[in-house]
Amino acid sequence: xxxxxxxxxxxEHEDGLEGKVVSPTDGPSKVSYTLQRQTIFNIxxxxxxxxxxxxxxxxxxxxxxxxxLRRIQEELKQEGSLRPMFMAASQPxxxxxxxxxxxxxxxxxxxxxxxxxxxxxxxxxxxxxLTPASLLEDDTFCTSPAVQHDGPTKPPPPALQAVKDSFSxxxxxxxELCPAPTSAEAVAAESAADDSKAQPSxxxxxxxxxxxxxxxxxxxxxDPLPGNFEITASTGFLTDLTLDDILFADIDTSMYDFDxxxxxxxxxxxxxxxxxxxxxKTLAPYSSQxxxxxxxxxxxxxxxxxxxxxxxxx
Amino acid sequence: FLGAGGGNDIQWCFSQxxxxxxxxxxxADIISTVExxxxxxxxxxxxxxxxxxxxxxxxxxxxxxxxxxxxNVYSTFQSHEPEFDxxxxxxxxxxxxxxxxxPQKNAAQFLLSTNDKTIKLWKIxxxxxxxxxxxxxEEDGRYRDPTTVTTLRVPVFRPMDLMVxxxxxxxxxxxxxxxxxxxxxNSDYETYLSADDLRINLWHLEITDRSFNIVDIKPxxxxxxxxxxxxxxxHPNSCSTFxxxxxxxxxxxxxxxxxxxxxxxxxxxEEPEDPSNxxxxxxxxxxxxxxxFSHSGRYMMTRDYLSVKIWDLNMENRPVETYQVHEYLRSxxxxxxxxxxxxxxxxxxxxxxxxxxxxxxxxxxxxxxxxMTGSYNNFFRMFDRNTxxxxxxxxxxxxxxxxTVLKPRKVCASGKRKKxxxxxxxxxxxxxxxxxxWHPKENIIAVATTNNLYIFQDKMN
Numbered sequence: 001x002x003x004x005x006x007x008x009x010x011x012e013h014e015d016g017l018e019g020k021v022v023s024p025t026d027g028p029s030k031v032s033y034t035l036q037r038q039t040i041f042n043i044x045x046x047x048x049x050x051x052x053x054x055x056x057x058x059x060x061x062x063x064x065x066x067x068x069l070r071r072i073q074e075e076l077k078q079e080g081s082l083r084p085m086f087m088a089a090s091q092p093x094x095x096x097x098x099x100x101x102x103x104x105x106x107x108x109x110x111x112x113x114x115x116x117x118x119x120x121x122x123x124x125x126x127x128x129x130l131t132p133a134s135l136l137e138d139d140t141f142c143t144s145p146a147v148q149h150d151g152p153t154k155p156p157p158p159a160l161q162a163v164k165d166s167f168s169x170x171x172x173x174x175x176e177l178c179p180a181p182t183s184a185e186a187v188a189a190e191s192a193a194d195d196s197k198a199q200p201s202x203x204x205x206x207x208x209x210x211x212x213x214x215x216x217x218x219x220x221x222x223d224p225l226p227g228n229f230e231i232t233a234s235t236g237f238l239t240d241l242t243l244d245d246i247l248f249a250d251i252d253t254s255m256y257d258f259d260x261x262x263x264x265x266x267x268x269x270x271x272x273x274x275x276x277x278x279x280x281k282t283l284a285p286y287s288s289q290x291x292x293x294x295x296x297x298x299x300x301x302x303x304x305x306x307x308x309x310x311x312x313x314x
Numbered sequence: 315f316l317g318a319g320g321g322n323d324i325q326w327c328f329s330q331x332x333x334x335x336x337x338x339x340x341x342a343d344i345i346s347t348v349e350x351x352x353x354x355x356x357x358x359x360x361x362x363x364x365x366x367x368x369x370x371x372x373x374x375x376x377x378x379x380x381x382x383x384x385x386n387v388y389s390t391f392q393s394h395e396p397e398f399d400x401x402x403x404x405x406x407x408x409x410x411x412x413x414x415x416x417p418q419k420n421a422a423q424f425l426l427s428t429n430d431k432t433i434k435l436w437k438i439x440x441x442x443x444x445x446x447x448x449x450x451x452e453e454d455g456r457y458r459d460p461t462t463v464t465t466l467r468v469p470v471f472r473p474m475d476l477m478v479x480x481x482x483x484x485x486x487x488x489x490x491x492x493x494x495x496x497x498x499x500n501s502d503y504e505t506y507l508s509a510d511d512l513r514i515n516l517w518h519l520e521i522t523d524r525s526f527n528i529v530d531i532k533p534x535x536x537x538x539x540x541x542x543x544x545x546x547x548x549h550p551n552s553c554s555t556f557x558x559x560x561x562x563x564x565x566x567x568x569x570x571x572x573x574x575x576x577x578x579x580x581x582x583x584e585e586p587e588d589p590s591n592x593x594x595x596x597x598x599x600x601x602x603x604x605x606x607f608s609h610s611g612r613y614m615m616t617r618d619y620l621s622v623k624i625w626d627l628n629m630e631n632r633p634v635e636t637y638q639v640h641e642y643l644r645s646x647x648x649x650x651x652x653x654x655x656x657x658x659x660x661x662x663x664x665x666x667x668x669x670x671x672x673x674x675x676x677x678x679x680x681x682x683x684x685x686m687t688g689s690y691n692n693f694f695r696m697f698d699r700n701t702x703x704x705x706x707x708x709x710x711x712x713x714x715x716x717x718t719v720l721k722p723r724k725v726c727a728s729g730k731r732k733k734x735x736x737x738x739x740x741x742x743x744x745x746x747x748x749x750x751x752w753h754p755k756e757n758i759i760a761v762a763t764t765n766n767l768y769i770f771q772d773k774m775n
Contacts, residue, residue: 036648040594043652055405056430059492059511060542060561061657064598067540071594 041072323698324684324757325719325773326707330384332369333766335711345762347749351415351423354666354753357385357760358425359767360410364394366427366480368438382758382771389438391480394429406431412497414506416519424483426506430493433508435484435519443471489515489525496546502553509546509558512539516570528576529558529568544602544659550611557607559616563600565625583625585632595647595656603659609667615685617662620644622687622697637697637704640689642727642738655690655743662687666754688747691736692763693723709747709761709768719773 044065334343342363349358357369367390372383397406408429416424422439447469450458492510499506507528508515514529529546533539542561549555554570566579587596599619607614613634616623620641623633639660643650650656665684688694689706697704706723726735749762757772 037594040648040651043648047654055407056402056493058657060544060601061654063539063542064561064601064657067597068594071597 037072037075041069044069044072323701323703326759326770327717327719327773328714328768329382329716329758329771330769331711331714331766332367332385332387332769339765343765345749345765345767346409346411347413348751348760348762348767349413349415349425350751350753350760351425352417352754354755354758356388356415356423357751357769358413358415359762360393360413360427361765362407362409364392364396364408364410364429366391366393366410366413366425366436368478382756382774385769389478389480391436393427393434393436393482394432397431411494414497414499416499417503426497426499428494428497428508431487431490433486433494433497433517434482435486436480437483438478438480441477441479442473442475444474445469446472484519484522486517486522486525489517495544496558498547498556500548500553501551505553507546507548507556509543511542514543514546514556514558514576526574528570528574530575530577545605547605547607547614550607550609552611557605557614559602559605561601562597563602563618565602565605565614565616567627581627581630583630583633585623591644593647595651598651598656599647604661606662606664608664615662615664617660617687619656619658619660622662622685624685624699635699637685637695639687639695640725642725646738650743653743655746658746659748660688660746661749663750663752666752666756686750686752686759688750688761690743690746691741692745692747693725694747694750694761707770709763709766711766717773720770 047065048062048069333345334340342361342365344362345359346362347358347360350356351358355371357371359367359369361367368388369385370388371385374383393410394408396408398404399406406429410427410429412426412428414426416426418424422437425436425438427434427436446453447467449463449466449469450460452458486508490508490510490513492512494508494510496509497506498509504520505516505518508517508525509529512530512532513527515525516528517525529543531541531543540562544559544561546556546558549557555567556570557565557567559565563584565583567581567583568576569580570576572578572580587600602616602618604617605614612627614625614627616625616633617639620643621639622637624635624637626634647656663686665686683699684696685699686694686696692709693706694709695704695706706725707720708723724732724735725741726732726737728738731737745763747761747763751760753759759770761768761770
């Protein structure tokens with residue numbers, strides 16, 4: 001098969017990031033190792049499950065990619081057992097597992113294409129979570145908090161520290177403004193977790209791993225979200241990581257634009273980020289009081305409902 | 315004498331290029347295999363469209379002592395057609411994965427060609443005479459009215475324009491569940507092996523309805539599969555010995571006399587991993603894409619993604635020599651994984667040899683001493699085992715002046731790029747040379763780019 005690589009111009013100061021051994025125990029390079037591992041994991045998943053050839057896929061390629069995924073998963077499991085805060089996935093739902101059993105890794109060569117994870121769990125589209133491999137070769141990737149991108153790919157937060165800061169601050173702001181959505185999302189997450197807990201399964205689950213592995217270090221940020229999450233011994237491929245999907249499934253991803261103005265409506269609705277100006281405009285006809293520009297977010301739940309109606313109706 | 319080392323480094327010159335000129339490559343024209351026959355007079359290519367094209371070398375023109383004969387098209391035929399597997403709802407590609415020539419026994423030539431599932435034995439024969447003067451038939455074939463025949467004559471052969479015909483003599487089908495990656499003819503010239511991802515079968519050239527399974531690495535539970543067969547070859551002299559390589563970088567040597575099913579190897583060749591080079595991609599780049607015995611059978615060569623290794627059959631724990639093909643790609647492995655280039659299967663080949671001389675062990679060091687393999691950007695590499703020198707050349711239409719020596723190329727891995735060097739970032743990963751072949755007796759090489767076949771020869775003085 002022809003490679004899709006073409007001529008590319010790289011920075012002169014490219015980092016040997018991907019080729020060299022980056023030990024997971026190094027301090028600042030632990031992030032890059034983790035990120036690198038996550039990216040490779042994502043790419044591997046994409047290769048296995050987004051590829052629908054007319055002819056049988058190469059067994060050698062499939063085996064090598066599977067081995068890669070297994071190795072990464074083993075590593076994650078080992079790291080998980082060392083970290084008390086690490087919350088492994090609750091077990092996936094049965095109907096999911098049945099479907100996946102049939103659509104097992106391409107070894108069986110059965111015609112039915114594996115169910116795309118997107119079919120089963122609504123999550124961020126894969127593409128928006130992938131880090132193009134070229135970024136790993138970019139020296140600036142790990143250090144700069146704001147990553148410039150062309151193309152549709154949305155970067156996951158580049159560095160663990162940066163994520164925590166902006167995420168927690170965004171969370172704080174949202175909690176401050178609209179406490180209701182936060183608990184709503186907590187309830188949603190909890191019920192999702194409970195559902196999955198109730199239906200154990202041991203089959204492999206193939207989920208889109210759209211979120212950087214660094215999020216597993218964010219359990220501390222999840223303190224506002226109540227719920228008991230079982231740590232399970234996963235026998236499947238990716239069960240360790242389904243927790244993230246369940247938790248974040250309904251969260252408005254606009255949070256990660258680091259723009260508190262856009263997340264005002266929280267998880268209750270998945271819609272395009274709304275700027276403060278737009279909100280003001282919509283509020284004006286409904287509000288008995290004039291909303292001053294410097295107090296755009298002092299609204300209560302009823303006004304929030306109004307906004308919802310307006311936006312959903314438009 | 316063939317590249318005898320020392321000051322006699324070969325100087326390669328462009329000779330010919332075959333194939334379409336446009337940059338727009340038709341998928342069917344992608345060359346998938348290249349192979350000289352045992353005399354070197356014929357050069358066969360297979361393509362993705364299932365066709366085989368055979369070139370024949372012109373008889374050397376005694377007046378033109380500057381160059382050896384040119385290769386011209388001798389025969390073209392459709393070897394395999396696309397098929398549909400109804401059970402799995404998948405197409406079976408017609409792409410020719412390998413061609414292997416049989417040694418010539420009579421006037422006709424025979425070759426084996428294979429796609430993913432079916433191997434075919436083709437007979438290529440010439441017809442340059444035809445019978446004329448039949449009594450009951452007209453020249454155009456119509457039957458004559460017997461009552462008009464008044465005299466009898468004996469039909470005679472008269473010369474005609476040369477016609478080369480290819481006809482399928484044997485079809486070896488339905489023996490492989492997985493994709494065939496190798497075929498290798500035994501030194502007994504009666505049997506051959508075919509290898510797919512998980513199994514190797516032994517065939518007799520005369521028998522098409524059955525084969526013997528000699529290697530089976532399929533696990534009971536396919537979910538436990540972590541390793542596949544990537545290449546296999548018979549030993550050139552020992553008809554019971556063969557090797558097969560794996561996706562984990564191992565080579566197993568098996569002896570068919572040991573048992574019917576050679577699941578237990580006689581020797582296992584594996585180099586321990588270099589811990590300083592460990593990365594996520596260590597396993598993938600260790601996967602062996604080609605294995606070739608040396609002419610004497612004492613050594614074998616393997617190709618993995620970044621290197622060529624020479625193994626002594628008497629030493630299993632590490633190769634005797636390792637040559638880096640494009641080490642500068644080591645820092646790009648993630649991108650190469652993303653765009654699938656890391657799965658490219660490069661082949662490798664030994665230089666030709668004069669078999670008679672080979673038996674004189676005095677000259678052993680001068681033989682099987684150069685190895686050749688392809689790379690990206692239409693570059694190919696040669697390593698001289700004696701001098702330890704290597705060279706990078708390019709297959710490009712820009713160098714197409716016959717008898718002009720090819721200029722060596724250099725890739726600048728890092729730091730300041732010198733003039734005439736090309737930086738790693740400028741390499742075109744779509745232009746890959748996967749298939750190369752060396753004439754069995756002379757210094758003529760065939761190098762396949764995506765859809766063109768280049769022929770180079772050494773500068774004759």
